[in-house]
Structures are given as structure tokens and as C-alpha cells.
Amino acid sequence: MSLPAAAWRERVEFERRLVHAGGTLYPVPYLLGWLTWGETRVFLGIALAVVFALEFLRLVVGLDHAVYRALTREYEADALAGYALYQVSMTGAVLLFDPTLAIPAMWMLSVGDPVSGALADNEATEAKRPAAWIAMALVCFGLAVPFTIPAFGPNAGVVVAVAGAVPAAVADGIPPIIRGIPVDDNLTIPPAAAGGMLLAIALVG
Template identity: 85%
Template sequence: MPLPATAWRAEVEFERRLVHAGGTLYPVPYLLGWFTWTETRYFLVAALAVVLSLEFLRLVVGLDHPLYRKLTREYESDALAGYALYQVSMTGAVLLLEPTIAIPAMWMLSVGDPVSGALADNEATEAKRPAAWIAMFLVCFGLAVPFTIPAFGPDVGVAVAIAGAAPAAVADGLPPIVRGVAIDDNLTIPPAAAGGMLLAIAVLG
């Protein structure tokens, strides 16, 4: 018996968030000492190549895989899907940043975004409600401080964590609209978080 539309949507959103959270594992081999940061970069580049190949098959060749139909939203049917934008921003963070900044920025997307998404009930072009903003900020701050405090000391480290969490929450909760199209937060959260942290480091030394 088919699931009611609301139950089906809830199941799909849960599965999307589960896939989303899976990206948290990307830097774990580095943290455990199994990979160097350079090897982590190679791995993310390889994963990006696979993802872009899958998107080419979907968008250009027309491969209609059941997984695509289940985990992509209607507005992604003729554009790069959220998971591809996710992979682009994750790979960009690893390639352009050192671990102290890159890993919190990545986890703000892989952990913070699903948490805030579970508290939100909005369309892609709409702002999230205050509870989602607050949850996103607190989760992102909590993810950053284990990296920023050891690197920069308590005072500067807390400020750097705040400077990363705040723009991450804004990028998550208030999507920029370009020509009527919302820019996916899968693409904007890591650079927003990293930019805030780098700015704080530059100002505070």
C-alpha cells in the first residue's frame, strides 16, 4: 500500500538528511591519523568527479535511476542537484583551507543543516523560522570550538567559532535569491562559515 503524501515526504526528507550527515565522515580518517590532509584532498576530488559524472548521466544522458527520483526534489530535475552542490562546497573547503577551518565549515553543513532542517517547514526560497536559526548557530558553534580553541586560545577561539557559526546560520536560514532562484545552502554554508572564521582570525590575530 503506498504511503500517504505527507508520510512519503517525511521519509524522503529523513533519507536526504541521513545522506547529508554522511559527509561528516569525510575528514574522520584524517582525524584518526589514517590519511594525511593531502590524501583527504585527493579523496574529495575523486568523490567530486564521481558525483559530477552521475549528474552528467542524469542531466545530459537522461539516466532515470530510482534513487534520483526519490532523493532529488522537483526543482532539481533540470539543474545540479543538492548533493552535487554539497560535494562541490565540501571539496572546495578541503582544497582551499587548512583542517582547523575546513573541518568545522564542512561539519556545519553536514551536521548543522540537517538539524535546522528538521526544525524548519519552509520552501527553498523562504527564510527558516527562528528556532531553526538558533539551533543552527548553536550546533555550528559547538562544532567549531573543539578546533578553534586549541588553535587560537580560549578568547580568540570562541570569537572565531562565533564568527563562523553566525554566517553559517544566515546562509542556512536566509537563502540568497538570484533572478528568482534560491542559491542552495549546500553550496553557501561552508564558504560563509570559513569566510567568517578567516575574517575573525585576520582581525584578532
């Protein structure tokens, strides 16, 4: 028996959030001392190449299978899927920033975004409701302080964490619209967060 449309959508969104959260594991080998940061960059680069190959097969060759059908949304049918944009921003964070900024920025996407998504009921082109904004900002702040306070001290560390959490919440809560198409927050959250923290570091020294 097929699921009602609402139940099917809820299940798909739950599965997407599980996949989303899986990216939290990317920097774990580095944190455990199993990989260097350089090796982590290589690993993420290889993963990005694999994702681009999969998207080429889907969009150009026409390869379609159950995983794509289950985990892609309608507006992703003829464009890069959210998971590919996710991989772009995750890899970009690793390549462009050091671990103190990159790891919390990555986790703001992999952990914060699913939390706010669970509290939101908006369409892709709509802003999220205040509860989702607040939850996203608080989660992102909590993810950042274990990295920023040891690196910059209590006062500056809190400022840097806030400077990452607020742009991440904005990127998550208000999707930029370009030519009528929403820019996926999978692409915007890590650079917004890391960029905000980098700016704060420059200002507070």
C-alpha cells in the same frame, strides 16, 4: 500500498538528512591519522569527479533511477542536484582551507543543516523560522570550538567559532535568490563559515 503525500515527503526528507549527515565522515580518516590532509584533498577531488559524472549522466544522457527519483526535489530535476552542490562546497573547503577551518565548516553543513532542517517547515525560497536559526548557530558553534580554542586560545577561539557559526546560520536560514532560483545552502554554508572564521583570525590576530 502507497504512502500519503505528507508521509512520503517526510520519509524522503529523513533519507536526505541521513545522506547529508554521511559527509561528516569525510575528514574522519584524517583525524584518526589514516590519511594526510593532502590525501584527504585528493579523495574529495575524486569524489567530486564521480558526482559530476553522475550528474552528467542524469542531466545530459537522461539516466534516471530510483535513487534519483527518491532523493531529488522537484526544482532539482533540470539543474544540479543538492548532493552535487554539497560535494562542491565540501571539496572546496578542503582544497582552500586548512583543517582547523575546513573541518568545522564541513560539519556545519553535514550536521548543522539537518538539525535546522528538522526544525524548519519552510519552502526552498523562504527564510527559516527563528528556532532553526538559533539551533543552527548553537550547533555550529559547538562544532567549531574543539578546533578553534586549541588553535587560537580560549578568547580568540570563541570569537573565531562565533564568526563561523553566525554566517553559517545566515547562509542556512536565508536562501539567496538569483533570477527567481534559490541558491542551495549546500553550496553556501561551508564557504560562509570558513570565510567568517578566516576574517575573524585576521582581525584578532
